Amino acid sequence: xxxxxxxxxxxxxxxxxxxxxxxxxxxxxxxxxxxxxxxxxxxxxxxxxxxxxxxxxxxxxxxxxxxxxxxxxxxxxxxxxxxxxxxxxxxxxxxxxxxxxxxxxxxxxxxxxxxxxxxxxxxxxxxxxxxxxxxxxxxxxxxxxxxxxxxxxxxxxxxxxxxxxxxxxxxxxxxxxxxxxxxxxxxxxxxxxxxxxxxxxxxxxxxxxxxxxxxxxxxxxxxxxxxxxxxxxxxxxxxxxxxxxxxxxxxxxxxxxxxxxxxxxxxxxxxxxxxxxxxxxxxxxxxxxxxxxxxxxxxxxxxxxxxxxxxxxxxxxxxxxxxxxxxxxxxxxxxxxxxxxxxxx
Amino acid sequence: xxxxxxxxxxxxxxxxxxxxxxxxxxxxxxxxxxxxxxxxxxxxxxxxxxxxxxxxxxxxxxxxxxxxxxxxxxxxxxxxxxxxxxxxxxxxxxxxxxxxxxxxxxxxxxxxxxxxxxxxxxxxxxxxxxxxxxxxxxxxxxxxxxxxxxxxxxxxxxxxxxxxxxxxxxxxxxxxxxxxxxxxxxxxxxxxxxxxxxxxxxxxxxxxxxxxxxxxxxxxxxxxxxxxxxxxxxxxxxxxxxxxxxxxxxxxxxxxxxxxxxxxxxxxxxxxxxxxxxxxxxxxxxxxxxxxxxxxxxxxxxxxxxxxxxxxxxxxxxxxx
Numbered sequence: 236x237x238x239x240x241x242x243x244x245x246x247x248x249x250x251x252x253x254x255x256x257x258x259x260x261x262x263x264x265x266x267x268x269x270x271x272x273x274x275x276x277x278x279x280x281x282x283x284x285x286x287x288x289x290x291x292x293x294x295x296x297x298x299x300x301x302x303x304x305x306x307x308x309x310x311x312x313x314x315x316x317x318x319x320x321x322x323x324x325x326x327x328x329x330x331x332x333x334x335x336x337x338x339x340x341x342x343x344x345x346x347x348x349x350x351x352x353x354x355x356x357x358x359x360x361x362x363x364x365x366x367x368x369x370x371x372x373x374x375x376x377x378x379x380x381x382x383x384x385x386x387x388x389x390x391x392x393x394x395x396x397x398x399x400x401x402x403x404x405x406x407x408x409x410x411x412x413x414x415x416x417x418x419x420x421x422x423x424x425x426x427x428x429x430x431x432x433x434x435x436x437x438x439x440x441x442x443x444x445x446x447x448x449x450x451x452x453x454x455x456x457x458x459x460x461x462x463x464x465x466x467x468x469x470x471x472x473x474x475x476x477x478x479x480x481x482x483x484x485x486x487x488x489x490x491x492x493x494x495x496x497x498x499x500x501x502x503x504x505x506x507x508x509x510x511x512x513x514x515x516x517x518x519x520x521x522x523x524x525x526x527x528x529x530x531x532x533x534x535x536x537x538x539x540x541x542x543x544x545x546x547x548x549x550x551x552x553x554x555x556x557x558x559x560x561x562x563x564x565x566x567x568x569x570x571x572x573x574x575x576x577x578x579x580x
Numbered sequence: 581x582x583x584x585x586x587x588x589x590x591x592x593x594x595x596x597x598x599x600x601x602x603x604x605x606x607x608x609x610x611x612x613x614x615x616x617x618x619x620x621x622x623x624x625x626x627x628x629x630x631x632x633x634x635x636x637x638x639x640x641x642x643x644x645x646x647x648x649x650x651x652x653x654x655x656x657x658x659x660x661x662x663x664x665x666x667x668x669x670x671x672x673x674x675x676x677x678x679x680x681x682x683x684x685x686x687x688x689x690x691x692x693x694x695x696x697x698x699x700x701x702x703x704x705x706x707x708x709x710x711x712x713x714x715x716x717x718x719x720x721x722x723x724x725x726x727x728x729x730x731x732x733x734x735x736x737x738x739x740x741x742x743x744x745x746x747x748x749x750x751x752x753x754x755x756x757x758x759x760x761x762x763x764x765x766x767x768x769x770x771x772x773x774x775x776x777x778x779x780x781x782x783x784x785x786x787x788x789x790x791x792x793x794x795x796x797x798x799x800x801x802x803x804x805x806x807x808x809x810x811x812x813x814x815x816x817x818x819x820x821x822x823x824x825x826x827x828x829x830x831x832x833x834x835x836x837x838x839x840x841x842x843x844x845x846x847x848x849x850x851x852x853x854x855x856x857x858x859x860x861x862x863x864x865x866x867x868x869x870x871x872x873x874x875x876x877x878x879x880x881x882x883x884x885x886x887x888x889x890x891x892x893x894x895x896x897x898x899x900x901x
Binding site for chain 2: 259577
């Protein structure tokens, strides 16, 4: 009992003192966020990436719009069908084959943006000698890391929200079909997902920037992981699944299902796969399940879109997994950074 | 006047098996300029980091401005300005912007910050370059900007780690003048680490000699010389028209003279325990050997430093063998 009491004391003291700190040092925190944000906006690296993302997305949007328009022009009735089948969401997923769709671009470029925002957060400051000067100021050490993360997250969120709203606006203007409320919510969820996904790569970049002294090393390490998950991980799982799913070794339906599930879970270790899975579910309401299901299960089911709440339920594990991965990266970089000695060079 | 501003008590920092700082006890008083003198890797920077709470001591305690640096680093950092040895600025910001940023980190509001920044830039002679990108500053300018940066928070104590490293002699002179001015006019205590003897000698009230994590001696120059226990505390250089054996013999008989070393046929050095310049001068005049000059040799830090190093090297070798 006494122990609990003392624990409580320590805890409240900690909270009290941290509250105190918070109040005192918030201007400093804001100052760092502001400076980092300005740095991003004035750095060529970020400007180029932002332009790249905006241009590719505009390109994919253009192809999507022309495809949809062609379909709409065929028939007046098509418009009515379109309204009921979430046509608006197709803006993000459809393509005519010349350019990849909006989501594939984001899957591909989002990580790059995250990495570009994070990979030199700490080590460049260390190498330039500004970190020791920064640490000599009366600010809690974690504020540096938190502020850098916040600034990058703000930029990231701004970009995706702006892009999303632009797509909606253009889509409405050109197609002449306004999004329904549900479509709007689905798109908002999609944007949140994009932000979370980029935040994961951002944190991975920050983690490497804390761990590796050279910015080049940390950039390469982050890009290696990104390449691994975008290109090689699929192949590895495919090779594995060939042996696992070999029909000669499977004796029952149940076993087949289990093994299929296992392969799927292997795939889900990749943040890219989690992201693709959840975006597809969000933007294509007709997706009813993410795992294997039998003919028995599907008979009697009426083909039709899922309501948003059900789609969200379906991707909840994916979303939490993605956020958890982000938090793990952040926690690891936090602990490393807090223990690191701030020695010049 | 003699209130301590830095108190180190048995401060120790151990990396793996090696002591970077070895049971260091040191007190620095308010208002003085203290020079921490030692070769590279002596543990000067580590000690400074521990004073600022940027590194945790393995044992012992650090108190700066009456606050424990390890448990209250933020309060200490509010009162202490620190100029790291390889200080860097955000290259794509102007000198002025860099100062404003520091002020904002210290919670100073923008208006006050701007006023103070201009004032400080003027004082360090960078007003013309205030709106130039700090990436274009020369080494000397950066160091002066660093000093302005440190002063933004109106510190009670400034800690300068190798402030004169890599600056030309004129720049060093200006910087040292500036530091002395700060000390005398504003009453800021200065702790200066360096391996440059002459610079430390020029401005420091007291000096601590620091080798392999240990403080070998502290005090002003004379005290240091005494602590060294030189047998020949005073050396007097003499030049006469010609030296004969009679003169040397007579000099040897003077009370306090330990030995006389003839350097050339006109020059010699007299080693003694006390100040015997007058006695020697008298004898030379009496013997009528034609005095050209007589001068008491000043023990610079060079000499002191060198002796200490010899000692440190010996002890290091002894422990190895």
